[in-house]
Structures are given as structure tokens and as C-alpha cells.
Amino acid sequence: MRTEAISINPATGAEIARYPMLDGPALEQRVAAASVAFADWRTSDIKRRSQAFRRLADTLDARHETLARLITLEMGKPITAARAEVDKCAWLARWYADNLIDLLADETPDVGGDGQAVVSYRPLGVVLAVMPWNFPLWQVLRAAVPIMCAGNGFLLKHADNVQGSAWALAECFEAAGFPPGLFGVVHADRALVTGLLADPRIVGVTVTAGVTAGAALASEAGRHIKKSLLELGGSDPFIVLADADLDRAVAAAIDARFQNCGQVCIAAKRIIVAAPIMEAFVARFVEAARVIRIGDPLDPATDMGPMARVRARAELDDQVRRSVAMGARVLLGGEIPDGPGSYYPPTVLVGVTADMPVCAEETFGPVAAIMSAADAEDAVRIGNDSVFGLSAALWTADVEAGTRLALHIEAGAVFVNGMSASDPRVPIGGVKQSGYGRELSHFGLREFCNAQLRWVRP
CATH class of the missing domain: 3.40.605.10 (Aldehyde Dehydrogenase; Chain A, domain 1)
Incomplete structure (x- = not known):
């Protein structure tokens, strides 16, 4: 003991x-x-x-x-x-x-x-x-x-x-x-x-x-x-439909995935993008992730500090490596850096599928798994294909349609044109596991x- x-x-x-x-x-x-x-x-x-x-x-x-x-x-x-x-x-x-x-x-x-x-x-x-x-x-x-x-x-x-x-x-x-x-x-x-x-x-x-x-x-x-x-915890979907404001959606996705070094229960862990805008979204997302400032967390200029524990970093790196072995492609990061501390770089994966660890498991760290969806219905299907159901985000120019679509997402909360957040004025909690x-x-x-x-x- x-x-x-x-x-x-x-x-x-x-x-x-x-x-x-x-x-x-x-x-x-x-x-x-x-x-x-x-x-x-x-x-x-x-x-x-x-x-x-x-x-x-x-x-x-x-x-x-x-x-x-x-x-x-x-x-x-x-x-x-x-x-x-x-x-x-x-x-x-x-x-x-x-x-x-x-x-x-x-x-x-x-x-x-x-x-x-x-x-x-x-x-x-x-x-x-x-x-x-x-x-x-x-x-x-x-x-x-x-x-x-x-x-x-x-x-x-x-x-x-x-x-x-x-x-x-x-x-x-x-x-x-x-x-x-x-x-x-x-x-x-x-x-x-x-x-x-x-x-x-x-x-x-x-x-x-x-x-x-x-x-x-x-x-x-x-x-x-x-x-x-x-x-x-969860594996929250961040759904971006073809008519979404791309600049706003990318900026929110960066915050939703990498804030607190990705160590957030309601973080955007699976980013699901409509096929017509997939290439443009990925390009902008990678460039935005590339300029995140990593360093001493006591320095006010730092955007992202280390992960909280070395063991957690090792588990995250293992999820990335197993996913790559199954066919995922690393566009950014994906390697444990040399030096002291438990730092891990912003990492972006594409070509991921629902059975890969970065999708099937909760990734509690700065790893973004980006998936492609044929249309809105397919995006919701992919988003619901998880044992988790904590929170979700949905981006679209058609707010009325987005609000209706949110009812079909299996999550304790759905944020339309916003990133998931906790607030004393509204409840937080999940369904499924x-x-x-x-x-x-x-x-x-x-x-x-x-x-x-x-x-x-x-």
C-alpha cells in the first residue's frame, strides 16, 4: 500500500x-x-x-x-x-x-x-x-x-x-x-x-x-x-459540413483539439469534414497547427505546454503508432521530442478509419484525427459510430438545418457553430460509455x- x-x-x-x-x-x-x-x-x-x-x-x-x-x-x-x-x-x-x-x-x-x-x-x-x-x-x-x-x-x-x-x-x-x-x-x-x-x-x-x-x-x-x-470522457465528433464558414471552423477546430494540450474530456477528438471541402480544410488546419507555440508553460507567450504525465504521453504515442500501422498518415508531428519533460507536438492524422485507436479509443492529448464524410447524413453516421457520447460540434451555414440535424447526434450536448464548452448555466454530461x-x-x-x-x- x-x-x-x-x-x-x-x-x-x-x-x-x-x-x-x-x-x-x-x-x-x-x-x-x-x-x-x-x-x-x-x-x-x-x-x-x-x-x-x-x-x-x-x-x-x-x-x-x-x-x-x-x-x-x-x-x-x-x-x-x-x-x-x-x-x-x-x-x-x-x-x-x-x-x-x-x-x-x-x-x-x-x-x-x-x-x-x-x-x-x-x-x-x-x-x-x-x-x-x-x-x-x-x-x-x-x-x-x-x-x-x-x-x-x-x-x-x-x-x-x-x-x-x-x-x-x-x-x-x-x-x-x-x-x-x-x-x-x-x-x-x-x-x-x-x-x-x-x-x-x-x-x-x-x-x-x-x-x-x-x-x-x-x-x-x-x-x-x-x-x-x-x-x-469521450471521442467527440467535430463535424464540418460543406457550406460551413471554413475560416471560423478551422480556428475553432484548432482550439477545440489542442487547448490544454488536448487533455479535455469534451475536446474535438474526431474531426469529420464533408468531402467537397476536405482538402481545403486539411491544408488550413495543418498550417494553423504548425504555428502553435510550444514551450515553458510559465511563459505567457506559450500556446501549448507539456502533457501532464510521461505515462500519458507514452499511451498517446502508442495510439498514434498503432493507427499508422493500420494505414493512417501523419501530416504533422507524431514523434516524441528529445529533451526533458513530457512534451508531445501537435499531431494531425488523415486516412483514419473508425477501427483505428485514434478513433475507437479516447485520445487524451494533442492528436487530431481528420475523417472525410460524403454528406451531412454520412457525417452524423460517422460521428455516432463510437462507444462514447459526451459532446459534439456541428458547423454549417444553415442554422435551421443544423439544429434539426443535432437531434440525431448521440451526445449529451451538441454545439452548432461553436466548440464544446462547460458553463455553469447549462448542464454537462454524456450518454453511452x-x-x-x-x-x-x-x-x-x-x-x-x-x-x-x-x-x-x-
Whole structure:
């Protein structure tokens, strides 16, 4: 059993820090503290919760540069993107604070003259969260803010390589005046964390991870009749129809594929282009990818830093090599560079087919697989030919037709003439092996609530 987690700077390979892992008794203390804090928090009125999340937003603002630098050092995100992540987290907290009264308002179904029916959203308890490293603050708060706004407690099992971010968030909640232990960090051996789902004080689990890890946690939750929410990644299609604005579509595709070094669940992983514009699209896309500035993520001029982990880079490179062996052609990149760190260049593949690893599997890195479609119907067919269904993008000059076409795409969200994005005002989540349940908006707020009916008859 491991006793510590090591944080490595992916830009240099140097060790940043070591973090001790909790043993059984220490884990019990965290669960007990969260349970006690929940007993207080669950009875708090909406105004108190709103004020607490406004203070959290202010705290994130006050620690903005420290948090951004920590994100960059731990997982390699360019500093400009890390700053934007902190900004987005503060916006998230303020949005819920501003809208919480309306989002949690009682509903009164019309039952005619048969008394009065009221539905109230009541908190369930302490929720376990297993979170990834690609957005060390946003992924956590995307889950924590709505869950805690609903009156629940939150215990975070964060990824090994971003433990500094986990503890920094815990300090932010403490500084904002939340009940001690309501937001807790439970970094422990996987078996111990999974075992928490047997504890009656833990009411469910929210997971952002790969399919294997998500399925294992959901299975354990189900064994104990507990709620699970899964966001398990995807192989999102980015469809460009023949009438699309080519300049806009190429620019968006570059951002959608290469932002955060391609390490985004809702990134454009399969770019599907109508045959009449395929040659022009590919030429422009390759040239735009070629000028992406790769370098020190602490330099504001850098567009793309390293991948977060050497192991992840090796897995991505293996997917590329297996796809090339099956007939894919590399137009750009595709080779691990010499030197320190876990850098991987922007890579563009064409001649890919649905059975190749870069299409059949999730590619979590800067690799774009470009496919050709005969027409709109064929593009949707190709887009749906995946075990995943998280998000999708569709580009066309005919917005009305595009909106109708979006209904046939098997994904939790479809963006017409825009790239996939998460936003507190709208839900995010997937279908098929991308998972189930929704985060953000009122959907995320109510996922771990008891929709309690009170029907009073005279």
C-alpha cells in the first residue's frame, strides 16, 4: 500500500512535492468531520449558503496568481490558461450564489382541489468525489459547488499529481468560512477510498475518470444502493459540413483539439469534414497547427505546454503508432521530442478509419484525427459510430438545418457553430460509455438531492 503521492513538474521532470496518503484511522476522521459539518450545513438557509459561496469566489480572486501558478507547475497548463481556469471557478461560485434561491425553490404541482402538493429539494448527505488532473480546480468545483450549494458535504479524492491543488482548494473553503470538514481531502489508497462507499455516512459518488475506473466505482456504489454520477470522457465528433464558414471552423477546430494540450474530456477528438471541402480544410488546419507555440508553460507567450504525465504521453504515442500501422498518415508531428519533460507536438492524422485507436479509443492529448464524410447524413453516421457520447460540434451555414440535424447526434450536448464548452448555466454530461447524470445548472444542483413530495390534504 502506498504511503505518499509524488507531484512532478511535467515541463522539467523535477519533483515538486510529496504528499502523505491517509491511513484508515485518518480517513475515518475526515468522514466523521464531514458528517458533523453536514448536520449543521443541511439546516442552513439559502442566504447563508449564498454568502459562503460569494466569499469563496472572493477568496479565489484574492489567491488568483498563486493558484494559477500551482496549476501550471503541477500539470503543465500554460499560465494564461491556468489564470482563465481560476477566473472561471470564481464565476461558477458567484453564479450559484446569485441564483441559488431560484434554483432550489419549491415546486407546487397543480393537483386541483385535492389539497396542496409541494416538492422540495433536500440534501442527502456527504458525497465522495473522484476527480482528474486535467483541470485541477475547475473539475473539482464543477462538482463541489452545486453539490454543496444543495446542502451536502463533499469529500475529494483528487489525482495523485495535483495534490497541491487539492489542498489549496481546501484552504480556500476554510478561508471562506465554510463549516470545518464540510469540504475534505481524502487522498488514500484506492481500496480504502472505494471502501468508503460502504459507509452509511457516504450517500453517493461523483466520478470524472476513465471508463474502467468509473465502472468499478459505480458498481461498488450500486452494491450499496447509492447514487453515482459518471463523466467518463469521450471521442467527440467535430463535424464540418460543406457550406460551413471554413475560416471560423478551422480556428475553432484548432482550439477545440489542442487547448490544454488536448487533455479535455469534451475536446474535438474526431474531426469529420464533408468531402467537397476536405482538402481545403486539411491544408488550413495543418498550417494553423504548425504555428502553435510550444514551450515553458510559465511563459505567457506559450500556446501549448507539456502533457501532464510521461505515462500519458507514452499511451498517446502508442495510439498514434498503432493507427499508422493500420494505414493512417501523419501530416504533422507524431514523434516524441528529445529533451526533458513530457512534451508531445501537435499531431494531425488523415486516412483514419473508425477501427483505428485514434478513433475507437479516447485520445487524451494533442492528436487530431481528420475523417472525410460524403454528406451531412454520412457525417452524423460517422460521428455516432463510437462507444462514447459526451459532446459534439456541428458547423454549417444553415442554422435551421443544423439544429434539426443535432437531434440525431448521440451526445449529451451538441454545439452548432461553436466548440464544446462547460458553463455553469447549462448542464454537462454524456450518454453511452461517456457516463450518466449531469453536472452544472439546476441539473447538477439536484443530482444529490431528495426531491421530497409533501402532499397535504384538508
